Amino acid sequence: MKLAKQYTPNEFEPTIYAMWEQSGAFQPSGKGDPYSMVMPPPNANGNLHIGHALDMNLKDILARWRRMQGRDVAFIPGADHAGFETWVVYERRLHESGSSRFDFTREQLYSQVWDFVDARRGDMELQLRALGISCSWDDLVFTLDEKVIDTVYDTFKSLWDDGLVYRGERIVNYCTTHQTSFADIEVEHKNEKSKLWNIAYPLLDKRGEIVVATTRPETMLGDTAIAVHPDDERYKDLVGTRVQLPITNREIEIVADEHVDMSFGTGAVKVTPAHDPNDFEIAQRHQLNVINIIDEQGKMTNVPAAFMGLTVLEARKKVVASLQASEDLRGSEDIEHSVGHCYKCGTIIEPLMKDQWFLKLEPLAKEAIVKLKEHAIDFYPSQKVNEIIAYLGQIRDWNISRQIPWGIPIPAFVNVDDPKDWIFDTRVDQETIDVDGTTYKREEDTFDTWFSSGQWPYVVTDYLSKGELSRFFPTDVMETGGDLLRQWVSRMIMLSVYRTGEIPFKTVYFHGMVNDEHNQKMSKSKGNVINPMEMVSEFGSDALRMGIISGRSPSQNQAFNRGAVIAGRNFCNKLWNVSRFAEDLIGGQPEVTKPMPKSLADHWIVRQLNEARAAIDTQLEQFRFSEASDTMYHAIWDDVADWYLEVSKVEKNTEMLAWVLDTSLKLAHPFAPFVTETIWQSLGWHDDATDNLISTTWPVDETYDEIAATEFSRFKNLVTEARFVTAELPGNDKYTLLYMDDALIEDNEGLLRHLVRSVDAVKHVDQGKGLRLASSGRDVWLDISEETLYEHQANLERRLAEVHKSIKALEARLENKSYIDKAPEHLVAESRDKLAAEKEHAERLEHELEVLR
């Protein structure tokens, strides 16, 4: 088939992908050592962003490379119901259509969101296909699939039985806009400027007052104590006495608690147990009352009539005004402190008392830490292991309840007559159940999404049920974003060790964030979001894939580099044209066999491709994607296209050329799967219809003659010098190259003329003249007139100065006794050789200049 002049990716990509999928190449082969990766499931209802493109691409490179190496590869795709994320989107639609979550039952909402997600799921999957992701679609797992829910319930039951799950009234992080609670790590803390108000509470049992400092005066309506440090001399006498709370006039006690920082504010703290986690703990230690004064809408409740129903901020103003009026305010100061926000809508997180399900993570974390300290998991970059150990070492209980209908219902029921009597039961589709004559009402909350995705590796591989894919657990590589270290990676490790006794993956690789071209974080509000699909349609999938990994190192947030994507596109076109040209030269249908190198260039290209393959292997084993891609790029562009193909124009070896092209396509395939497969298919060299590039084998070491390869390197150096020197000469004349007895030149006359455009003749002489090619170390001259040589004198002098400088440096090094004694022998020898060569070079240059003078 005749190929067009330019590669047009969009024309080929969809058919190539369909072909792969139909061929079954994405499914584990069942042959070879298992190699597995699970996909961090993208949101089922969302679009892929540029970060996904990076993430998926890195995994796909590994999958394709390992598959070609003969491994039994499982790259298992997933789709995430993304409980809260999806719910936010859906609830916005509800509001837009004038309804609200309160108009429907949980079942109704669940099925509505199900349909909503189901209608959009295909988009995400199409985008993964557009990126060429070679995952095993037959094994796709949705986080709401039955097997996921079953496992989640089993795990929950097991944790419950082990006493690691408890339900209790605790302070939770509550978003009053979304009306759900969050885990601690989901809260986004930001430093904000605020005021620290000093409020005087009159003493009841003694004369005087006690002044407390607070950033939240409105919560004083719910104060149930004042706390001071037990060692604080200022307040020692007051501990145990009572004060009167301004505005509400309730009486509260002064307690002593270690938590109080004597040096902060006045050293006295108001205690509002229902709306501050620390105060809650103080309250527990001192058996204080708890008064809820803020409801789930963020409005004041259980407060004097004047404050009822106000928002927190309104109440704050009013309380301050009221205190001012009653002269209980003792001034204020500006302060900057950290305030929790909803990561989705920015609403200030309200700490509220709620009955929720919590997981005691400490015992799980301890076991996980043991595994991590044994280095059971390799981390890239390695310092991340310390970060995760540090996090696990101070882990707190995990609130897994979410007050949203979209998610896996928590399988628990409460005795209608006894709020303390909870039982585990999976009949979550029934509002009430009867157990031994007692009626139980179901829990309406759902699990935090991360509770289910935290079990991903053993769920998708069916490890607990010893399913067909269980040979893939533990998985080989978990490649994900650095921001998920706590949220996902740590939980997968804890839950996996808890349920299976094993680590979930052998290696973790963290990629960094993709920022915009000016290294600014991408965000919808800034309008600087780069859509990967637009890149695919503009430059092609391969171009995006090559561009996005270029110059990227693990865990480093880096700018998106459009230039690198363009370079990727150009590379694909280069490869395309290499193939067009090679096909033309070859003519018929070659049999691609082991390479049988004949010419110097043949031996040399075998060596270059051997070396490239070995380097790519090492680099990918160490997850140095960018370097591996670079190695491949230069092997093909520089060695194959610029040298070997140019040589082929003069002396062609059809079998060799076929092997070179074949090998190039293989080496490039993990990085640029579409263009390589397109070429492979259109060449049709491999008769077997099932023989696709994706399923073919990775190149192996081939034999060549080292001496011949090195001879070609020398020849190459001569060409380079000739080009360089003639480029420096004035004008654009053609020159004759003169040489004395030199077989390398004699045998490759034609090649020399072809490769050095400015040389149109090569002549054997007995006596050289003109300008000597001094650095080649051969007896070679450019036959130029004395006049031209004279004009060139300045260049020669400059070069001579450079060489002298280099000689001086080498001599100084070799005169240093410590260097001779301590540096490795081969380096010293190298320096000596180098010095000798430079001296010879200098001599030749001097000789040239002598003639001119």
Added chain:
RNA sequence: GGGGAAUUAGCUCAGUUGGCUAGAGCGCACGAUUCACAUUCGUGAGGCCACAGGUUCGAGCCCUGUAUUCCCCACCA
């Protein structure tokens, strides 16, 4: 308050255990070109590797400090 990362060419970034002339892509300059590719070819310019000390025969890399930037964590009322 604690921790981490970064600082290398005009831009975006590589640089594995220290090894001698620090690389890539894009951009720039000069030149080439009917005959695979202008998404091309050839050649080149451009770097006190943030700064100051130290260790070493030798430092972009290791150590100490400084500056700047970014990120994460934190129950700072």
